Amino acid sequence: MIHYEHVILFILAKANQRVHGIFKGHLQPFGLTPLQGLILHALYEEDGLIAGEIGRRLQLDSATLSGVLERMTEAGWIAKQADSDDRRLVHINLTVKALSLRDEFLKKIEAVNNAVMASFRIEERLLLERMLKDLK
């Protein structure tokens, strides 16, 4: 019979736990949680996204997103603005605070990512990425 240490559920959950914890530690000085960091990252790539579009790109449940966006608004990273044509839509805009920390944030993310992936060469990193996407 298979041992729990070799069940992908376990292996993956623990790897995720570790990596999440590492990013958590490095994002704490910004006052950001890892998920908030990812949302910020997506908005740095394209400001003013609709809430639902952020959810699609980051594969986030709408229920999860609501709470995170609310906390990021309170923390002064983003501001919500209703769309003038379709008032169901909520645009998420970066604040001046967020824009001023853009370079520092992106540099930090890249550094942490490199640290976590330090033991792998470029080809191995791509292989890992491909394998993780093939899990389903």
Next chain:
Amino acid sequence: MIHYEHVILFILAKANQRVHGIFKGHLQPFGLTPLQGLILHALYEEDGLIAGEIGRRLQLDSATLSGVLERMTEAGWIAKQADSDDRRLVHINLTVKALSLRDEFLKKIEAVNNAVMASFRIEERLLLERMLKDLK
């Protein structure tokens, strides 16, 4: 600058989300959550473990473990028993219900694991396991 799609935090979290969801679906008929399944799995390998030892083996926080063990007790999978020598210790014993479902459970876990890993050969599975353990 790095894109969020290539940040290991994102890739790993989404792979974990998918695999967690798959196991969740297949364990639902048992009335088990994925984490409860892992704890049960560990107890099938060694019954009567101390709560703290389960936490060490599964790398679980004691706070997380307390709640899960309480729910598993309520659901009739386990029973707690204080150690007679050291009353701080709590032994976790499997119930008759748990023992009677052992084979069915383990067979299901192995099948789901194989399904999730279906696109990989044995060497690739070992490689993925090694890479995930090297993330730190």
Next chain:
DNA sequence: TACAATTATCTAGTATACTAACAATTTTGG
């Protein structure tokens, strides 16, 4: 136009996971 179907977002409730603080017990060191 009226009304049903669709879409976008949010709320409520449950389950991990963490930090911090606490209670109970046992061990240790003077």
Next chain:
DNA sequence: CCAAAATTGTTAGTATACTAGATAATTGTA
């Protein structure tokens, strides 16, 4: 021997993540 330290486990509070369902706005159709 006994006070301080260490260990085990629990509780409280916060942040994802899911399901289910509610709400509000828009679109499609008869």
